Amino acid sequence: MPAETPETLRQALADHLLDAGWIRTPAVEAAFRTVPREAFAPDASLADAYADDVVARRYDADGRAISSVSAPWLQADMLEAAHLEAGHHLLEIGSGGYNAALGAKIVGERGSVTSVDIDPEVTARARLGLTVTGFNRVRVVTADGEHLARSLVPDGGFNAVIVTAEAWDLPWLDLLAEGGRLVVPLRIHGLVWSIAFTKRGQLLECEDPFIVCGFVPMRGAGAHTAPLLPLRGGEIGIRFEDGTPVDTGHLDAVLGGPRHDVRTGVTVRDMEPFDRLQLYIATTLPHVARLSVDPGRDAGVINPPPRWPAIVTLQDGSLARLAWVQVAHDGERGTHEFVVHGYGPAAPELATLMAEQVRRFDREHRTGGYPRLRAVPCSLTDRYSADDGPSVVKRHVRLDFTWTQTEGASR
The missing domain is CATH 3.40.50.150 (Vaccinia Virus protein VP39)
Incomplete structure (x- = not known):
């Protein structure tokens, strides 16, 4: 040959x-x-x-x-x-x-x-x-x-x-x-x-x-690298990639307390991407960050630990994390349901809020493609309003997202 x-x-x-x-x-x-x-x-x-x-x-x-x-x-x-x-x-x-x-x-x-x-x-x-x-x-x-x-x-x-x-x-x-x-x-x-x-x-x-x-x-x-904020002696890290960081000093105690789980009823198959869901949550919930666990220091506080940085939202002294659990397997591929883990005094409310955004994405946007996106120079944001839609503010521009609702979807 x-x-x-x-x-x-x-x-x-x-x-x-x-x-x-x-x-x-x-x-x-x-x-x-x-x-x-x-x-x-x-x-x-x-x-x-x-x-x-x-x-x-x-x-x-x-x-x-x-x-x-x-x-x-x-x-x-x-x-x-x-x-x-x-x-x-x-x-x-x-x-x-x-x-x-x-x-x-x-x-x-x-x-x-x-x-x-x-x-x-x-x-x-x-x-x-x-x-x-x-x-x-x-x-x-x-x-x-x-x-x-x-x-x-x-x-x-x-x-x-x-x-x-x-x-x-x-x-x-x-x-x-x-x-x-x-x-x-x-x-x-x-x-x-x-x-x-x-x-x-x-x-x-x-x-x-x-x-x-x-x-x-x-x-x-x-160059831009958001700092990794250590929790529980470095076992857990929180990184605010965009937006204004909130106080995380109370989270050591919060993450060591009881966990409140909310099932979403929304499923995904093995190898099926859900990056748009993460983008939707990140642009529609307040104070979004990424949570990671150091494998060398993992004491089982976050269970299961995320394989890659998990999306979380922080509010009212509490934290909610998007996770998933396997609910079926046909011998070739598994099916997983998204579940939200909540921690802190407002865990039930915050976990329910994130779970509802997962359901809303599934209802209104899952088959509707990607959002329309507009970048407005920060010097012109007074002239161009965000029209009450989700935005992400960078150093030079504000990114405005408009999510297109799936045809026939109902709120």
């Missing part, structure tokens, strides 16, 4: 992305069939370079990836979401080389690609890969992506900005042309979503589906 070559692997990857629906236009397909991905991951085997997965390239002192070549499925989806055309001007925040080369292939010689990264080692590596593959027209800049020099912005702005590092905020609105697209992995209440915004006047608007994804964290001025 003949050995697989870069060309055969490249075509196989493009076929896979096309069949899976991540590639949707001829321009993006041509880019994936042409640009040699292995040139931007020289330390990886050919099989790893062309796997539909991330290739980490650079790590920090703690062993965490701080630069990588993103998974092809996600790169394809973000390029499609950018609505790039020949002659467009593209800005990439977060360099690696491969994504910029794909973009350069799409926009052609009449267009331009500018790729910015804060790490000089990353930009040097990106320049090398782009030179080797013949994409010398891509302008690679070592700079903080939150403070781009105006001299780098084309007249009228960029037609698209693709961010390839996890962002907590949106400082790039004024770099976009009217109607331009901002495609960004945006962290909202502990989950990261690939979201495609369109610039309309002074606002950014999104009516497209979101996709849960993962990226290396943003560095520089845009």
Whole structure:
């Protein structure tokens, strides 16, 4: 059997992305069939370079990836979401080389690609890969992506900005042309979503589906890490990803007390995502945070401990946590019911409140797609009201969510 070559692997990857629906236009397909991905991951085997997965390239002192070549499925989806055309001007925040080369292939010689990264080692590596593959027209800049020099912005702005590092905020609105697209992995209440915004006047608007994804964290001025507030000697941690933190000093005693459970009657099957439910709860309940348990210190206070940070709401000296319990198994897949665990003096009321939001999501929004999302610059929030809908306030923008009710649903 003949050995697989870069060309055969490249075509196989493009076929896979096309069949899976991540590639949707001829321009993006041509880019994936042409640009040699292995040139931007020289330390990886050919099989790893062309796997539909991330290739980490650079790590920090703690062993965490701080630069990588993103998974092809996600790169394809973000390029499609950018609505790039020949002659467009593209800005990439977060360099690696491969994504910029794909973009350069799409926009052609009449267009331009500018790729910015804060790490000089990353930009040097990106320049090398782009030179080797013949994409010398891509302008690679070592700079903080939150403070781009105006001299780098084309007249009228960029037609698209693709961010390839996890962002907590949106400082790039004024770099976009009217109607331009901002495609960004945006962290909202502990989950990261690939979201495609369109610039309309002074606002950014999104009516497209979101996709849960993962990226290396943003560095520089845009870096954001909410502190982990330790409870019970560090056994439990609370993190307020968005919004204003509330006092957690009383929770040591609260979490050690009795638990009040409220069953929701809402079920989910194994491998069925419920990220939209988490987003709905996070944007419709007050004082939402994430709760985690240190496995090395787990004394069984939170039972069962969450496999990943659980969504909680805090109010009236109490806490309610979204959990689930298996209620059936057909031999292949389990069925789980969402249950809310309440702690503290107002546990029954707070757990019931969260449970009702789970039921309301199931009734009105489960089959209704993603919310419409609007980003309003914080300097303009007095002019653009949130219309009584849920909002999340960042440093540069306020995010306004409008959840579409499922057709035929009743309140």
